[in-house]
Amino acid sequence: MQRFVNPPLSEWATILQRPESDVSGLYESVGSILEEIRKDGDMAVRRYTEKFDGYAGGDLLVTPQEIERAETLLSDELKSAIQVAAGNVEKFHASQWQLQTKVETQPGVTCWQKSVAIEKVGLYVPGGTAPLFSTVLMLGLPAKIAGCKEIVLCTPPDKDGRINPAILYAASLAGIRQVFRIGGIQAIGAMAYGTDSVPKVYKIFGPGNRYVTAAKQLVSLKDTAIDMPAGPSEVLVMADETANPAFVAADLLSQAEHGAGSQVILLTTSPQLLDQTLVEVENQLKVLPREAGASGALNDSRAILLTSLDEMMQMSNLYAPEHLILSVKNAAGVAEKVINAGSVFIGHYTPESAGDYASGTNHTLPTYGHARAFSGVNLDSYIRKITFQEITEEGLKSLGPVIEKMAEAELLQAHKNAVTIRLESLK
Missing domain, CATH: 3.40.50.1980 (Nitrogenase molybdenum iron protein domain)
Structure with a gap:
């Protein structure tokens, strides 16, 4: 570690610079792979799964039997540890629900918002040098609590198509039934565009190497939302x-x-x-x-x-x-x-x-x-806040002139007319 003693404030930004990796050509190469997946779907996914992970099998979806068998491959001690962790993660994230409150901003004008789960989410869990089964809990349990209707998990296989059993066991605890043996760029592309095997999702979560990060950034430009830069x-x-x-x-x-x-x-x-x-x-x-x-x-x-x-x-x-x-x-x-x-x-x-x-x-x-x-990822990451408003006749009589005046000042006559026509009907 580099040592510094009482550096002046003027040098702090330089001292705290983070490592920079060479990204020249990164987005071009990642973008070309994503484009192949968009066009060729499963065919391209399988091609790159064989190239990057060595798995040449055709089965992308992990079967329910494989998920059930994973539990038998883990020690009781590890399963118990994962269960305790899952319980704590679930308890903390469940506490993040906010009660719906209606607010009368003025007489006759009521506003509120409702939390609605994102219907389809995709979770990416790295499985290369370290099988991050803890990430399955961190991503899957909030999605389950939020009430997401479809949860898709992608994680890279070994050359024989196997997924680390702890990842599958954690997925089972989180209620995830769609697990695909797909890693890297091809996983992000499959979830962003959809293929014959992999459903298209509305938001993608999860960490990864610089190729995964670049892929997430690229698909977020116009295809699907992502959790955050990482x-x-x-x-x-x-x-x-x-x-x-x-x-x-x-x-x-x-x-x-x-x-x-x-x-x-x-x-x-x-x-x-x-x-x-x-x-x-x-x-x-x-x-x-x-x-x-x-x-x-x-x-x-x-x-x-x-x-x-x-x-x-x-x-x-x-x-x-x-x-x-x-x-x-x-x-x-x-x-x-x-x-x-x-x-x-x-x-x-x-x-x-x-x-x-x-x-x-x-x-x-x-x-x-x-x-x-x-x-960081939390329950709100998996939900949308939809706002509602309801105005009574008396409320519109009070608020309408305010809306008319503002719309007129912005030169938006149709906006004004939408209020005026209603006010005239109440005379």
Whole structure:
């Protein structure tokens, strides 16, 4: 990790720059594959599934028997852990329902809004170097709670067409019945355009590599909505002299192990904590199975010594991290000052991995500074708010002249006439 000591405010933006990948030709190559899928449907999906995943079989839909069999392939301990996580995720997201309230804005004029589920949603779950079955819970359970009528899940197979059984078990718990062994660009294209096998959906959710991200961005231009811009994972840890260096190092490495492109940031007011944490990072790194990937992320990461808690918060809000860990005294009070972050972890005993798996919050979060403008996935991500209004005769008599005057000022005579003709009928 690169070390900085009390950098001036003028240098913060430069220090906090995220890793940039070479995207030259990326959107052109992804766009050409998407166009083939639009034209050729399943034929193109199968072609690219064989090319990228090595699976040459013709069956894209996972059978109910495969989903049932997956449960028998998992240990009772893992199934129990997934069940606990699912229960917490379901409980937290179910609490996000908002009661419908009617408001009389003035006598005779009543307005309200109703939450309506998106009818068809597509979920993408990576399955390459790490089978992210936890993402199935994070995406599938809110869709189920919202009441989406059709939930489609795509995830890449191995060369024999198998899907990790934990992914299938999590899908079963989330009530997902349409699981397709399709990964990458071809999965996004299939869900965006629809094929003979894969239904077209209205919104696509889920993380992925830069090819998946580019595909989501391209289809969102005119074909289907997406959850949010997303990129490599990141965490920022704010730590003071009360923090445990081993805890802090473990939190940094938990995101660094996602590999090169990810970034971790340590902000601290304690020189001793900074030194001890960097030693711990080196020691813990040596025993990680993903040491090479974590080392790549650490090359683009920063450890920064600042003068005060206020400075740390100012820098954190400027960075707008996907994950923010507050390993400081009075962490709950400090959390009140957070403006830009995807998800916040308060106190010394709240690791980021709790949110990744089992605390109940969603781990599908905005990265690359998009937390300044985007929320993470939540129940609202799966619903639309439709507004309603009802005006009585007396209400129109009162509000009508206001509408007429405004429409006339905007030179929209037909708008005015729609009110005037009604008012005249009431005379």
